[in-house]
Structure formats: C-alpha cells, structure tokens
Amino acid sequence: MNIEARGLTKAFGPISAVTDLSFEAGAGVVTGFLGPNGAGKTTTMRMMLGLVTPTSGTATFGGHRYADLPHPSAAVGAVLDGAGFHPAHTAHDHLRVYARMGRHGTARVNQVADLTGVSAFAGRPTRTLSTGMRQRLSLATALLGDPQVLLLDEPSNGLDPEGIAWLRQFVRELAADGRTILISSHVLGEIEHMADHVVVIRDGRLVTTGPITGLYGTATVLVRAPQADLFAARLMASGVRVEHPQPDLLRIHGLSTAQVAAAAASHGVTLHEITPERPTLEQAFLHLTGGSR
Numbered sequence: 318m319n320i321e322a323r324g325l326t327k328a329f330g331p332i333s334a335v336t337d338l339s340f341e342a343g344a345g346v347v348t349g350f351l352g353p354n355g356a357g358k359t360t361t362m363r364m365m366l367g368l369v370t371p372t373s374g375t376a377t378f379g380g381h382r383y384a385d386l387p388h389p390s391a392a393v394g395a396v397l398d399g400a401g402f403h404p405a406h407t408a409h410d411h412l413r414v415y416a417r418m419g420r421h422g423t424a425r426v427n428q429v430a431d432l433t434g435v436s437a438f439a440g441r442p443t444r445t446l447s448t449g450m451r452q453r454l455s456l457a458t459a460l461l462g463d464p465q466v467l468l469l470d471e472p473s474n475g476l477d478p479e480g481i482a483w484l485r486q487f488v489r490e491l492a493a494d495g496r497t498i499l500i501s502s503h504v505l506g507e508i509e510h511m512a513d514h515v516v517v518i519r520d521g522r523l524v525t526t527g528p529i530t531g532l533y534g535t536a537t538v539l540v541r542a543p544q545a546d547l548f549a550a551r552l553m554a555s556g557v558r559v560e561h562p563q564p565d566l567l568r569i570h571g572l573s574t575a576q577v578a579a580a581a582a583s584h585g586v587t588l589h590e591i592t593p594e595r596p597t598l599e600q601a602f603l604h605l606t607g608g609s610r
C-alpha cells in the first residue's frame with residue numbers, strides 16, 4: 318500500500334509549517350523522512366493521519382485518505398511523539414484497551430508485546446516506564462492491527478544503542494514482509510542503515526527525494542601523478558573540472574576512476590595513486606539541510 322502526499326500545506330497562523338510537499342513511499346521499502354528540528358516532519362505525519370487538517374493538499378494510503386479507510390488502524394499504524402498513556406494503566410492494560418478499541422482481538426496483545434520487547438515490563442504502570450520503554454510500547458500499539466503501513470516519528474528517541482540496533486533490524490524485517498514504512502529523523506546516521514529511500518525537507522519544503530545513495534552527491538577522484546601539470550592541462554582542455562591542491566595531486570570532478578584511468582592512459586600519463594572520494598552521508602545531509610540549528 319503506497320503512501321502518496323500531494324501538495325501538503327499547513328500554516329499555523331503566520332507560521333508556514335509545511336508548504337506544497339509532495340512525495341511517495343512505496344511498499345516493501347523503508348523511506349526515511351529527514352529534516353532538521355522544526356522542518357515539518359511531525360506536522361506532515363499528523364496531517365497524513367487526519368490529526369491536523371491540511372491548509373491544502375492531500376495524503377493517501379493506497380489511494381484513500383486515512384479517514385476513508387474501512388478499518389484505519391488495521392491499515393496504518395503510527396508511532397508519534399507524546400503518545401498518551403494512562404499513567405495508572407500497565408503496559409499490558411494499555412495494549413488491551415487499544416486492541417479492544419481497534420477490534421484487533423486480545424490474542425494480538427501478547428504477540429505484539431513479545432515482538433517489541435514490551436513483555437519484559439508489561440505489568441508495570443506506564444507512568445514508571447523509561448522513554449525507551451514508552452517507544453517500544455508505542456510501537457507495539459501501532460502493530461496491534463498488523464498494518465500494511467507504519468508511520469514512525471523519531472522512533473529512536475530514548476532508545477539505547479542496543480535498542481537502536483534492535484529497531485533497525487525490526488524495521489527492516491517489517492519492510493521485507495512488504496510493508497510501507499515512513500520513518501522520520503533529524504539525524505541521518507539513525508536511519509542510514511535502515512532506509513532505502515529518503516525524503517529530505519527543510520523549512521517545510523521538499524529538498525530532495527530518491528534512493529539514499531543519491532545523497533552522496535557527485536564523487537571526485539584523487540590522483541597522484543608525477544606529471545600532474547600535464548594531466549590537469551589535458552583534462553581541462555576537454556572541459557573536465559580539476560583542482561590542483563598539491564604539485565603532484567589532482568582532484569578530478571565528474572569522472573569515475575575507470576574514466577580517469579582511461580584518460581591517463583590515452584595521454585600517456587603515469588599514475589602513482591588513484592582514489593575515489595565521497596563525502597560522507599552526514600556531510601551531504603548537512604549540506605542539503607543547511608546545517609544543524
């Protein structure tokens with residue numbers, strides 16, 4: 318079941334939280350929803366779920382708005398910040414109440430508790446749970462209806478490194494079963510090993526969307542050559558951008574290592590070293606989103 322956002326826009330009075338945002342997230346794929354604090358990720362997810370009314374635009378799941386789905390919580394599960402837990406209810410009570418409200422059957426309560434690790438603290442009142450435990454309980458609640466789509470808003474918040482590793486594996490398995498997963502974060506590193514695709518926003522607007530590997534931007538090739546001057550001149554003559562940071566070192570833009578090696582051979586230039594250079598994903602992300610605030 319695909320997610321489709323078309324022209325989503327939300328203004329809170331004078332504040333433009335989200336502006337003309339369009340993107341898609343496909344089944345069997347983990348789509349990372351990235352942007353710095355205040356970029357509009359939570360507002361977008363809340364609009365998708367009908368919790369915030371868009372100023373304009375639509376969000377659909379398999380072509381239907383959330384409110385028009387025949388059994389919404391069996392189609393779309395969501396983990397949003399600040400999920401309300403009754404403080405006196407135990408984690409198990411909480412799941413039972415939500416299972417009953419969503420008509421999901423009580424057998425599912427123990428299943429999702431086991432899947433998410435909630436079983437380890439199921440008997441504790443929710444007011445005594447740590448942030449990481451609350452995240453697991455929110456995830457368990459979202460999974461009660463065995464939904465085809467999951468919207469996860471910063472689900473790593475409060476998880477320890479072990480919890481993050483577990484979440485990463487868990488999310489990948491959910492996607493491998495054919496589910497559509499949209500997972501937000503303001504830290505690329507958190508979803509780098511989870512997401513196949515990314516939607517990057519800044520100031521409520523789309524910056525880029527596509528495969529996560531596309532964030533790397535253009536690679537350059539570093540070359541060490543005794544005749545660096547000659548090689549640089551030849552390359553620049555054919556329109557290639559070349560930097561010359563040291564007498565025997567060139568940084569060549571827009572060519573693969575194979576193309577650089579072929580060019581060197583055709584100009585009779587000996588290479589002592591040839592190294593592909595890529596910015597890290599985090600550098601690329603910070604560049605796209607204008608740095609952290």
Ligand SMILES: Nc1ncnc2c1ncn2[C@@H]1O[C@H](COP(=O)(O)OP(=O)(O)OP(=O)(O)O)[C@@H](O)[C@H]1O
Binds near residue numbers: 332334355358359
């Ligand atoms: N109910 C509201 N009333 C007024 N402004 C709001 C409201 N909700 C969000 N905003 C504003 O909309 C913008 C986007 O906020 P949002 O919470 O969607 O961003 P975010 O990307 O989820 O941020 P974070 O990573 O910090 O959670 C911010 O400027 C925020 O202050």
